[in-house]
Structure formats: C-alpha cells, structure tokens
Amino acid sequence: MRFHSRKWVKPEDLNPNQTLFGGKLLAWIDEEAALYSIIQLENERVVTKHMSEINFVSSAKQGDIIEIGIDVVKFGKSSITLKCEVRNIMTKETIITVNSITMVNLDSFGRPSIHGKTAIEFIKDRVKK
Template sequence: MKFHTRKWVKPEDLNANGSLFGGKLLSWIDEEAALYTIIQFENNKVVTKYMSEINFMSSAKQGDIVEIGMEVVKFGNSSLVLKCEVRNKMTHETIITIDNITMVNLGQDGKPKPHGKTEVEYVVNRLKDR
C-alpha cells in the first residue's frame, strides 16, 4: 500500500475524549479516495458510492502525524474499488482500515460513465508519453 497523504492532528480535530474525531478522519479518507480516483480517471467528476465496514483499531492524539494509504482492489466499468489504511506516521500503528471504498466516474450529465481504465497509472508515466 502506498501512503500519499499526511495529516497533522490539531486541536480542532479532537473529540470530547481528546483523541482524533472519527468523523474528521473519515472526511480525510473520503477526500483522499476522491483525489486518488480523479487522478486515475483523469476526470474531476467522481463520487463516493460505498464504504464497507470501518474498523477503528487505535486512536490518534493531538500532535500525531497520520498518513493515509490507498490501494486499488479492482477496476469496474465505471468504478474503482479502493482499500484504505490510516496509520501513525511515527509508530506505523494502524488507526483505521476500510476494505472497500467504491468510487464512481461520472459524465457531464452526472450519471456513471465508463472510464476505460484497467490498471493503475502513475502521473510520471503519463508525462513521459506526452
């Protein structure tokens, strides 16, 4: 799994118990999944269709640096299924896992649109082809 994004846990990210608020973390994950999918599909019109069971394994506290990892599980006709892990950057302790985040590619009409992708593409490789 590749970890692309890091977040610093700040006071405004905490819940009443003084640990990272789960809703904040899920927001970060949803944004990362969208960005990952937009880059893969080369289309900024994508939506989150589904998130499977969310497994909170440990917490993060103020000052921690967390990193968000995404891995492609499969390409559908108009979708991309991702797996996610968030971990503490310094200790590598897993904070949360999500086995299935389904993202859908949309056309200009806002309806699912085939994306034509079958494997992960890296931007650096696209730039070489231009």
C-alpha cells in the same frame, strides 16, 4: 499500500475524549479516495458510492502525524474500488482500515460513465518526454 498524504492532528480535530474525532478522519479518507480516483480515472467528476465496514483499530491524539494509504482493489466499468489504511507515521501503528471504498466515474450530466481504465497508472508514465 501506498501512503499519499499526511495530516497533523490539531486541537480542532479532537473529540471530547481528546482523541481524533472519527468523523474528521472519515472526511479525510473520503477526500483522499476522491483525489486518488480523480487522478487515476483522469476525470474531475467522481463520487463516493459505497464505503464498507470501517475498523477503528487505535486512536490518534493531538500532535500525532498520520498518513493515509490507498490501494486499488479493482477497476469496474464505471467505478474504481479502493482500500484504505490510516496509520501513525512515527509508530506505524494502524489507526483505521477500510476494506472497500467504491468511487464512480460520472459524465458531464452526473451519470455513471465508462472510464476505460484497467490498471494503476502513474503520472510520470503519462507525461510525454
């Protein structure tokens, strides 16, 4: 699992139980999945099609720093399927797992579009020296 971004849990992120609101965490995951897919597929037009069962393992509280990890499960013709783990950066305790997030590559008319990708690419490998 590659952990790409970190979030600091602030008062506005909390639910009435004073723990991280699940909806806020899911929004962060959706954004991270979109950013990851846009970079991998080299297209700004990517949308979330499906998110599998979400498993809340533990909670986070105000002041915690969490990190969001994304890995590719598979490349489809017009999609990319990811998995996600969010954990507390200090304790490494898992907060949530999502086994499958399907993101779809779109053309300029908003229709699914073949992306031609078959493997993870790193930005550093795309830059010509």
